[in-house]
Amino acid sequence: MLVDGNTVLAKPSELENVNVSAEIVDKGKSKKINGFTYKNKSNQRRRWGHRQNYNEIKITSISRN
Numbered sequence: 254m255l256v257d258g259n260t261v262l263a264k265p266s267e268l269e270n271v272n273v274s275a276e277i278v279d280k281g282k283s284k285k286i287n288g289f290t291y292k293n294k295s296n297q298r299r300r301w302g303h304r305q306n307y308n309e310i311k312i313t314s315i316s317r318n
Contacts, residue, residue, distance in 0.1 A: 255315065262317075270318040279309040 255262040255271055262268055282304045291298045 275310045
């Protein structure tokens with residue numbers, strides 16, 4: 254979606270000529286998530302963890318051609 258004064262562009266056909274420039278500010282990992290699954294009465298247990306990678310970006314310009 255692009256808002257330029259009183260003009261709002263939201264359809265994909267209208268946004269084909271819009272360019273967005275960005276720069277990467279930071280790369281990192283989020284906090285670790287610890288999970289635990291089990292099935293009762295059968296002694297099945299499983300521990301797992303996950304850390305998601307992320308990129309923090311800064312939008313530098315939005316232009317319409």
